[in-house]
Amino acid sequence: MLEVVSAALTYVVDPGQRLVTITGEYGDIAEWTRVLNAIVDDPTVGQGFAFLRDLRGATNPATPATVVAVIDVVRRLWPKKQPSRAAILTSRDVDTSALVAAALADAQQLPLRVFRAYDEAIAWLQGAPATNVVDAPKEGPEGAG
Secondary structure (H helix, E strand, O other), rough: OOEOOOOEEEEEEEOOEEEEEEOOOOHHHHHHHHHHHHHHOOOOOOOOOOOEOOOOOOOOOOOOOHHHHHHHHHHHHHHHOOOOOOOOOOOOOOOOOHHHHHHHHHHHHOEEEEEEOHHHHHHHHOOOOOOOOOOOOOOOOOOOO
């Protein structure tokens, strides 16, 4: 595994699992732009990897405006690595930032869901149907929801 640390966000690449895990505080738009560009430029991250945003240790939720800006960066960079799926893992009963991100991603038709259980998030990232999803997705014909 390769771990890359930046100011607020850290990402770890697990090539065997085809998984990128991003941890750390919620981060501002500049930090997200830096880390997402680093991921795009990282040769260990192949196309079709799954992405897990682990918010369990984060304590300062992002504002809705920041979430909108971050999802815009994600939308622009998504085609460069073509993630298979993305999941947000949160320990909060209600994580407004994560729910806003999921709603915006859904509007862009990006397969992103919010979970409170690590095992369920990983199972969904590996292609299983979503269970116990916090963002109450709409199931699509391909089961990505």
